[in-house]
Structures are given as C-alpha cells and as structure tokens.
Amino acid sequence: MSTRRIAITGIGLLTPGGIDTASTWHTVCSATPTAAIDPSLGDVPVPITCRVPDFDAKALLGRDVWRMDRFSHLALAAAHQAVADAGLDPTSWDGARVAVVVGVGTESRDSIFAASRKVLEHDHATVSPLTIPRSTSNAAAAEISIALHIHGPSLAVSTACASGATALGVARDLLIADRCDIAVAGGVEAPCHPLSSLGFSRMGALSSRLHDPRGASRPFDVDRDGFVLAEGAGLLVLERARDAAARRAPVRAYFSGYGASSDGHHYAAPHPTGLGIERAFTAALADADLSVTDIHHVNAHGTGTPMNDRVEGATLRRLFHGHPPAVTSAKGTTGHTLGAAGAIEAALGVLTLQHQAIPPTANLDRLDPDIDLDVVSKTPRPCRVDALTTNSYGFGGHNAVLVLERAP
Known part of the structure; x- marks a missing residue:
C-alpha cells in the first residue's frame, strides 16, 4: 500500500x-x-x-x-x-x-x-x-x-x-x-x-x-x-x-482512488440511467478501499444543463442508497472550463479537506424538485470531511471519478 x-x-x-x-x-x-x-x-x-x-x-x-x-x-x-x-x-x-x-x-x-x-x-x-x-x-x-x-x-x-x-x-x-x-x-x-x-x-x-x-x-x-x-x-x-x-514536504491531501468508464451510449448525452457514472464511482471507491459511507462530500460535475444535472442527481441518490452527502458544484462561480474542470475541481476538493468547509453552489436560488440532493448554497458549510469524490463527465460518454482523503 x-x-x-x-x-x-x-x-x-x-x-x-x-x-x-x-x-x-x-x-x-x-x-x-x-x-x-x-x-x-x-x-x-x-x-x-x-x-x-x-x-x-x-x-x-x-x-x-x-x-x-x-x-x-x-x-x-x-x-x-x-x-x-x-x-x-x-x-x-x-x-x-x-x-x-x-x-x-x-x-x-x-x-x-x-x-x-x-x-x-x-x-x-x-x-x-x-x-x-x-x-x-x-x-x-x-x-x-x-x-x-x-x-x-x-x-x-x-x-x-x-x-x-x-x-x-x-x-x-x-x-x-x-x-x-x-x-x-x-x-x-x-x-x-x-x-x-x-x-x-x-x-x-x-x-x-x-x-x-x-x-x-x-x-x-x-x-x-x-x-x-x-x-x-x-x-x-x-x-x-x-x-x-x-523530503518533509507538507501534504495537502491524499489522492487515494481513481475510476474511469465509458457510457458507450451517445456522442453528447449521458446514459439516461447514469450507469457509466456509477461504474466510474464504484471503481474509484474500490481503488481507494472505501465504501459510500466513508464519503462525506461530493464535488459534482454539475454543469447546469438540464439533462446532466438530473442524471447525476439521480445517480448519486442511487449510489448512496437515498442518503447522499453534501454536494456542491463550482461551475456556478467559474462556469464550465471543459477539459480543465476536473483538475480545478480536484484542487477545490483538496482545499475543502484542508479548510473543512464545503463551498457553496453559486446561483442556486431554487433547487430543482426532481434533484433530491443536499446541495450546499449561499454560504460555505463548515463540517467534517475526511474523504470526498470529485466527479467529471464528458461528451462521448467519458466518466472519471477521483477520491481524495484528508491528510492528518
């Protein structure tokens, strides 16, 4: 190990x-x-x-x-x-x-x-x-x-x-x-x-x-x-x-798991049941030797497109057996940086672990009632976060999930 x-x-x-x-x-x-x-x-x-x-x-x-x-x-x-x-x-x-x-x-x-x-x-x-x-x-x-x-x-x-x-x-x-x-x-x-x-x-x-x-x-x-x-x-x-x-370097966080998958479904739309997302997520947890109960926060892909948010929300509900942890999306603030988004959001995940605070989702005034998630909004939420995932998906059905853990 x-x-x-x-x-x-x-x-x-x-x-x-x-x-x-x-x-x-x-x-x-x-x-x-x-x-x-x-x-x-x-x-x-x-x-x-x-x-x-x-x-x-x-x-x-x-x-x-x-x-x-x-x-x-x-x-x-x-x-x-x-x-x-x-x-x-x-x-x-x-x-x-x-x-x-x-x-x-x-x-x-x-x-x-x-x-x-x-x-x-x-x-x-x-x-x-x-x-x-x-x-x-x-x-x-x-x-x-x-x-x-x-x-x-x-x-x-x-x-x-x-x-x-x-x-x-x-x-x-x-x-x-x-x-x-x-x-x-x-x-x-x-x-x-x-x-x-x-x-x-x-x-x-x-x-x-x-x-x-x-x-x-x-x-x-x-x-x-x-x-x-x-x-x-x-x-x-x-x-x-x-x-x-x-070399006695300060450690900001540990990168303990990575999972990737392909939907094999459509050139632009996610698989409607989120099966590709689920495969990447479960692979990342297995790689980190963790379970869903160990994950305290999800930094979601959360692009603001109607279909992506709905599919991601439903998939997270299913993965966490109806009780997903606190979720956020940085894209309300940053917009969608496309190929950079997964890395920028991983860095924000590291900072979340260091500060023990989940940043809010900007412009979230009324949560879509079809998205049954605990989405942080308005102000940061101080809370204990020992492990989190950051989720990224791309056109063509590419899915990547990273698991980060807090450094002692």
Whole structure:
C-alpha cells in the first residue's frame, strides 16, 4: 500500500475566480458568479463567458510567450505555481523521474482559426510556421516539460470535459507503476472563441440567459438552461507519500482512488440511467478501499444543463442508497472550463479537506424538485470531511471519478 498512497503536495490555479489558488478559493466560497458578456465573441448568439481576470502572460512567463497560444500560457503559469507550492526546484530535480500529464478537451482555436482565415483568403505566405506546434493538444504539456526541465513521460490526454480528472488518474498510475517520482498533472482549456461558442450554442448546450449573464450558470437550479463557456487551468503536484515524507514536504491531501468508464451510449448525452457514472464511482471507491459511507462530500460535475444535472442527481441518490452527502458544484462561480474542470475541481476538493468547509453552489436560488440532493448554497458549510469524490463527465460518454482523503 505504501507505493499506492499518493500525496498532493502542490496546487496551481488560474480560474475565472482569480489568478492563484487563494483568490480562486475566496471567490468560490463567496459564491460570486464570474460570467459576463464577452465583447471578443462578436455577434454570436450567446456571447457569455467566464474569463481568467487580470492575466498577463508576458508578466508571468517572460518573453517566450509569443510562441504559445493562450491555453499553454494558462497551463504553464499554473504549473509554475504548483511546483513552487510543493517546494520543489526544477533546476535541481532529476528531470528524468518527473512526468507531466495535461488534460485538454479541444485543440486551441486561436492559431487554427487565424490560419484558416488566411487559407480562405489565399494568403498562404503569412500563415505562421508555428500554427501547428502552438495549437495541438500536446502543446501545453510540451511547454511545461521544456520550462521545468522535465524529461520523464510527457502526455496530453483528452476525454472531453473529463480530461483534467483523467490526467490526474493517469499521473497517479504512472507513480504507482514507478514510471516517475513526481508528476505535474491537471487540465487546461481556453475555449472562449466565437467558434466554440457558436458550436456549443447550436447544440443547445449553453445558457442563453442574456438578460442576466451573471446568473447564467446555475447548477441544479430549477431555472437552469445550460452551461457557460469558461477558461482556466488547474495543475497539481503528485508524489508517492513516502517520497513526500522523505523530503518533509507538507501534504495537502491524499489522492487515494481513481475510476474511469465509458457510457458507450451517445456522442453528447449521458446514459439516461447514469450507469457509466456509477461504474466510474464504484471503481474509484474500490481503488481507494472505501465504501459510500466513508464519503462525506461530493464535488459534482454539475454543469447546469438540464439533462446532466438530473442524471447525476439521480445517480448519486442511487449510489448512496437515498442518503447522499453534501454536494456542491463550482461551475456556478467559474462556469464550465471543459477539459480543465476536473483538475480545478480536484484542487477545490483538496482545499475543502484542508479548510473543512464545503463551498457553496453559486446561483442556486431554487433547487430543482426532481434533484433530491443536499446541495450546499449561499454560504460555505463548515463540517467534517475526511474523504470526498470529485466527479467529471464528458461528451462521448467519458466518466472519471477521483477520491481524495484528508491528510492528518
């Protein structure tokens, strides 16, 4: 078991709630919505997004930012935060024993869209030679490995909106298999682009609450009508607990279980009975050697779409035999950061364990009567939380569930 006990020793967060961990936690705990009309989206039908505030990539990262798209900027800044928080020095570690795993839901829109426009205009000579290196899904992981002298496994994983959670699960597996001693892992997304907004709105996935953009993201509320597109990054430092103890590193929490499954049902809709969610959940508990009675809190996927919230709610009721623990969704505050969401919410789960307080779900004014859950709203709820799950699901039926436990 000593090789399976994985410690979380560092957190890096850049979210619509703030450009670091402390500001994000404060914003989420205050249930402050961050959604607003985004002028950069132009005349698309739903120009509402949640943006990372006051983010200056050049000030944070230096002169090399010109070669990266925004999602790599966010991921690299979060990685620097996480490594510093863990008390590690990339200039002195054995980079061959360090891994990086980054979940990304989609390729970057910025460079591809700019190049596509020039192709349509037959302006081939001015297409940037960096178009492909900037935009591919592995670009963020690559930039982190370059900047932090990482020479172990460097991976990009994509399971749609479960990508960040999947990346953490993959990193945990690498540590258990002794493929690395340290893993910098999490998720990133920078989807606030007209193409993304138009595509999701054409699917009917986005909230169209244009008269009240701050109230647009409202998980589990009876008046929810879709999610809000958001950007962000969450990176964690993972180590085997014995290695963290050997270097006397403070442990924020333990990552004790991971479960994944596929619905095999539909390209966008969850399985109506939540069977895929249930498989991932039970696998994560088995991996952690825990039962549902050990789980004191669920950080739900809770996107604010009518179907997702209803299916997730019913599944949690069934899993916990009619008595689910306190539930929250950060997306009322942050919006839906897609491939970054699972990692950002895992970081919030770590902070919940440390502070022994469950943050509220923003914009939850009236709980949908069809969702029979104890959803925390309005203010944080102080309570004992020894173990929790954070749940993530993605288009195509990807499901990932993480189990986190409080450090002594």
